[in-house]
Amino acid sequence: MSGRPYAGSSDLRTLQDFNAAMWQAHGGVGWMHVGDIPHRIYNALGRRGFHPSEVVRIWETNGVVAGWAMIWPRSGGIEVQVPPDSPQLAVEAGLWACEAVVAVGEQHGHHAKSIVMDVVESEPNMVDLATGIGMAVDQREGSYIVTRQAIDRPPQVHLPRSYSVRAARGVGDAAALAGVHSSAFNSDWTAESYARVMESPGYEPSREIVVVAPDGSFAGFCIIWMDHENHIGMFEPVGVHADHRRRGVGMALMAAGLSRLSEHGMVHAMVTHETDDPASTALYAAAGFLPWYRYVAWSKAL
Numbered sequence: 001m002s003g004r005p006y007a008g009s010s011d012l013r014t015l016q017d018f019n020a021a022m023w024q025a026h027g028g029v030g031w032m033h034v035g036d037i038p039h040r041i042y043n044a045l046g047r048r049g050f051h052p053s054e055v056v057r058i059w060e061t062n063g064v065v066a067g068w069a070m071i072w073p074r075s076g077g078i079e080v081q082v083p084p085d086s087p088q089l090a091v092e093a094g095l096w097a098c099e100a101v102v103a104v105g106e107q108h109g110h111h112a113k114s115i116v117m118d119v120v121e122s123e124p125n126m127v128d129l130a131t132g133i134g135m136a137v138d139q140r141e142g143s144y145i146v147t148r149q150a151i152d153r154p155p156q157v158h159l160p161r162s163y164s165v166r167a168a169r170g171v172g173d174a175a176a177l178a179g180v181h182s183s184a185f186n187s188d189w190t191a192e193s194y195a196r197v198m199e200s201p202g203y204e205p206s207r208e209i210v211v212v213a214p215d216g217s218f219a220g221f222c223i224i225w226m227d228h229e230n231h232i233g234m235f236e237p238v239g240v241h242a243d244h245r246r247r248g249v250g251m252a253l254m255a256a257g258l259s260r261l262s263e264h265g266m267v268h269a270m271v272t273h274e275t276d277d278p279a280s281t282a283l284y285a286a287a288g289f290l291p292w293y294r295y296v297a298w299s300k301a302l
Contacts, residue, residue, distance in 0.1 A: 001060065001061045003096065004057065005057055005058075006057070011056075012037065012202055015056075015058070016034040019033075019037065019081060020227055029120055029122070029293050030126055030293075033236075033270065035202075036225070038202025039223070039236055045072070046200065047193050047196070049108065050104070050108070054104050055070055055072075056069070066082070066086060067089050069097045071097050072101065073110050074105065074112075075116065076102075076299075076302070077115075077116050077118075078098060078116070079097075079117065080094050087125065087128060090128075091129060094117075095133055097115075102115070114300060115135070115300050117135060117297075118143075118144060118295035119297075120293055120294070121294075121296055134300045136298060136299070137296060137297070138298060143275045143297065144275060144294065144295040145274075145295075146293050147270065148268055149270075149288045149289045149290060150267065151269055157255045163219060164212045165253070166210060167209055168221075170198065171199065173210070176210075177210070178190055179217065180220065180239065181237075181239060183242045183243070184220070184221070184239025184240055185237070209253055213241075218241065219241050219249050220252075221238075222235050222238040222239070223235070224260060226264055231267040232269065233270070235270075238250065238254070238283075250283045254283065258287070269289075275294065
């Protein structure tokens with residue numbers, strides 16, 4: 001078995017196929033959705049200047065993926081995607097991640113004070129890995145709830161008068177998308193940086209749904225992702241512009257997204273949110289999502 005860095009867009013499909021197979025074999029808990037892989041590599045990490053080869057490492061046996069890991073150098077976060085029957089590989093991947101997240105972070109001018117991994121405590125292999133690389137539960141860090149629903153009858157889309165919903169149309173929408181993303185999450189997107197995301201592997205404008213305000217600006221957005229092997233869709237991210245909150249925009253996005261997921265053969269949908277975020281909790285519950293499992297932060301000081 002040997003490890004190597006992520007080598008390009010062909011590896012995206014390789015990792016997606018691996019995770020879809022692991023999801024099918026192990027039930028999905030703790031496994032990254034196939035849509036989260038490009039979202040994290042090219043959106044969350046890419047826009048901060050991290051090259052995929054710096055933050056993703058793949059382990060293979062005779063050319064077949066055995067597991068992989070991802071690092072978050074700004075925050076000290078690590079993620080390990082290794083099947084439960086490969087505990088030695090999990091520790092190897094975890095130790096690589098612990099070293100790499102510090103080294104890459106320092107190369108980019110970031111100096112995390114601890115290494116953090118989100119753990120599903122109902123999964124013994126994840127607890128064993130965290131313990132094996134010297135971590136313990138960190139009460140200072142937040143937790144995340146993964147919610148899920150069966151898509152039976154997608155809700156109707158209801159919007160205020162003169163608002164409409166549609167799919168993004170390509171990089172021509174990049175400036176408007178940068179504006180709504182930045183407002184929703186208090187971030188620093190520009191038209192140029194969001195255009196790069198739209199041109200990255202895995203992104204399709206047709207899967208970014210927007211609510212258009214009467215003045216033509218974007219009032220909200222969501223991106224839907226589809227695992228066609230396991231028939232489960234995912235919302236990531238979902239956001240509403242600060243000027244258009246409490247008008248039903250978020251619910252309209254969820255309804256439109258669920259409808260499109262159903263049209264494409266998805267049987268279930270999932271969305272993850274911070275445990276202590278009351279707005280997200282209320283929105284997703286109202287849209288029919290129920291708690292599935294929870295991630296708890298484990299860490300070790302540097």
